[in-house]
Amino acid sequence: MTVEIEFPFEFVVEGTPVSLQTARPESLHQWKARIVEASRPVLPEGHFATANPLAVTLYYFPSDRMSGDIDNIVKPILDAMSRHIYVDDHQIERLVVKKFEPGNIFSFALPSAILEDALSRPKPALYIRLTNDPFEDLV
Numbered sequence: 001m002t003v004e005i006e007f008p009f010e011f012v013v014e015g016t017p018v019s020l021q022t023a024r025p026e027s028l029h030q031w032k033a034r035i036v037e038a039s040r041p042v043l044p045e046g047h048f049a050t051a052n053p054l055a056v057t058l059y060y061f062p063s064d065r066m067s068g069d070i071d072n073i074v075k076p077i078l079d080a081m082s083r084h085i086y087v088d089d090h091q092i093e094r095l096v097v098k099k100f101e102p103g104n105i106f107s108f109a110l111p112s113a114i115l116e117d118a119l120s121r122p123k124p125a126l127y128i129r130l131t132n133d134p135f136e137d138l139v
Contacts, residue, residue, distance in 0.1 A: 003044040005085065007054075008131035010114040013038040016124045017060060017073035032080035035128075039085065049087045055094035055134040056081075059115070062101055063123040070099050077128070085130060093134035 018031035058077060060070070074097055078089045086092075100106060102123075108115060118127035 003047050005043060005047050005050055007050075007052075007133070008129060008136070009042045010112060010127065010129040011038050011042050012114060012118045012121065013126040013128065014121070014124070015126075016062070017126055018076055019068055019072040020075045021072055028076055031076060035077060035080035036084050039081070039128075043085070049083055049085060050091075050132065051087050052091065052132045053093045053134050054086055054091050055096075055131050055136060056092055057096045057127075057129040058098070059118065059127040060097075060099045061118060061123050061125045061127070062099065065101050066099055070097055077126070081128075081130075094138075 013035050015031070015034060018028050020028070022028050056078070058074065060066075060073065074095070078092065078095075082089050108119075111119065114129075115127055118125050
């Protein structure tokens with residue numbers, strides 16, 4: 001039985017994101033697999049990839065100052081969710097990406113339980129939120 005995904009949903013991936021430019025392809029494959037595994041508990045069993053337009057939020061909490069560029073970690077994250085959560089990453093209509101290096105943590109007014117978990121757990125950690133409302137939070 002296939003089931004539609006209910007949006008919005010969030011999850012946290014432990015570890016340091018891998019850049020698309022990594023010299024070790026196996027570490028890129030392992031990182032993508034880690035993203036898929038971290039998403040499984042919040043997705044219904046037997047779900048199918050949605051074809052709806054989506055918005056994605058990525059908050060990265062490194063353990064130290066980030067040495068690489070934030071944009072280099074985005075494509076592997078989106079690719080990992082393609083064909084698992086959504087059909088293709090061309091469906092992403094809005095993408096919010098922010099790094100929160102140590103000493104630069106923002107005080108969220110009303111963080112969700114999952115975001116609070118990402119904030120309180122050992123670093124590095126990546127918070128991912130997907131919604132099927134690309135205009136959410138836009139006024």
